[in-house]
Amino acid sequence: MKIKIKYFGMLTDITSCEEESIDFSGLLISELLEVLFIKYPKLKDKKFQVAQNNELVPLSTKISSQEIVLLPPFSGG
Numbered sequence: 001m002k003i004k005i006k007y008f009g010m011l012t013d014i015t016s017c018e019e020e021s022i023d024f025s026g027l028l029i030s031e032l033l034e035v036l037f038i039k040y041p042k043l044k045d046k047k048f049q050v051a052q053n054n055e056l057v058p059l060s061t062k063i064s065s066q067e068i069v070l071l072p073p074f075s076g077g
Contacts, residue, residue: 001025002066003032009072014042030059032068048072 006019024032029050037044049056051069 004067006067006069011046011048011070011072014046015040027062029057029061029063032063033059
């Protein structure tokens with residue numbers, strides 16, 4: 001399955017892109033992140049949340065969308 005991944009904030013600095021598409025055959029968000037951690041080792045040291053279908057999801061969530069968004073922490077004000 002082709003998955004589009006969107007990166008925001010400091011995550012774009014780590015990946016050098018705002019979005020990309022990758023071929024992925026796993027089932028869970030956590031499995032997708034493992035693939036991304038291999039591609040971008042510095043990503044593993046950063047805190048971020050994952051959204052699918054415009055909703056924040058835990059890492060144990062089954063992938064049901066072809067678009068995943070990685071969001072860094074936001075500061076309020």
